[in-house]
Amino acid sequence: MPFFLKKKSFIVLFSLLGLQFIFLSLQLPQGGHQSFLEKWIFGFLANTQSGLTYIIEGAGNLWSDYIALHQARKENKELKEKIVTLTQENLLLQDKLTKKEKSSQAIQNLAPLNKSIVLAQVIGLDPANYFRTVVINRGQAQGLAPNMVVLDEKGHLIGRLIDPVSWQAATVQLVTDTNFAASVRTKKKNLVGILSGDGHGRCFLKYILETETDVEEGEELVTTGYDGVFFAGLPVGKISAIYATQGLFKSILVQPYFNFHNLEIVAVIKTSPKESF
């Protein structure tokens, strides 16, 4: 018997490592699917984090809200949130109006939209790679579910909700995640491709043929809505660089519009493109 198996401490170490390698290998073929245990722990930690954020924010705002600035700060916050809601509404409406022939029909469809926007605060980043996901402080309690679209304050696409979504917290997959994919088009030339993250804070526009000449730097990208997840016309980012390759497709780098370092409030659109339009 090898010497390290004679020692109790080594047996414990190998047992712990073995158990985790089993966990790891069980998940690898499934990719992003999370086990019940993982979901349960996430639910517990994320909801506690949500509460903790609420307490910290509350304590921090006590002085500025009630003593120093009285009502001004509160009002400012409310107005800011209103601006975010209105920006999202405006974007959805623009898209809606382009598709509807009669304006009366569009007005009729407006009413439920206001209720379909949920504002949320970012309460934590992904410890492994912060360009992959963020956690927000709204969840099932506000009617959130996977695949809902998430936008920033100015209506730029941030990503979509993915599992796990717990009672008071949800995970947002960012456009900068390598596993993210959305159908997008260039705004001027209508060139359609797939947007995916590079894991370093930027994105790639994929499947644009090397022979294509209509694509140029600085061009804006918007969603097409073909994927059935994202609304059509949501601004995503700008093409920052185009590289020629030896392969079939160009390598196109995209700088997303949303500012990762200033990501505080996000808007979740509860209506899916299929339901709404």
Add this chain to the structure above:
Amino acid sequence: MRVKDLLRSLLMIVLAVFVNWQLSRFSLFLFQTINLTSLVVIYYAQRKGEIFGASLGALGGLLQDSISTGIFGSFGIPKTIVGFVTGYIARRIDVRSYPVTFIFYAGALVLEVILWSGLQIFVLSSPLPGRTIIYQPLLSSLVAVVIVWAIKRWDTQWKRRLRIFKPKVDNF
């Protein structure tokens, strides 16, 4: 080991995960460079030995894995090894002086960064977010030295107070 110690260490590891997660809301740099969860693992491994260090490392790592969308175990495995190695070394050499504490923590954190990055790149084929992580051993070790100094100081003052308020027993 007393139940009180066990509960205290569990509370500390959960608290460290939360504080680290809260840091992400304020500063990306601090979030990447201050690894409080590992500091707690190393601190307890140093005092309680390699079995406790490995177990606490596994727990802390798995807690971090559950708030990440990555693979369950990608934080757990490096932390288990670091907990074990630091516990094993601490029983053989004296790491109580501040310069040695700094080197000890820095070495352990370098090991963790290498293991974690290796696992991410070679096993999980997942890109690393940036180069900021290379500052983690240095900055986290500095934080560790400050925390160890604060604990020692608090401990000394607490013992002194206990001595003052200790009732004198008369011998008849």
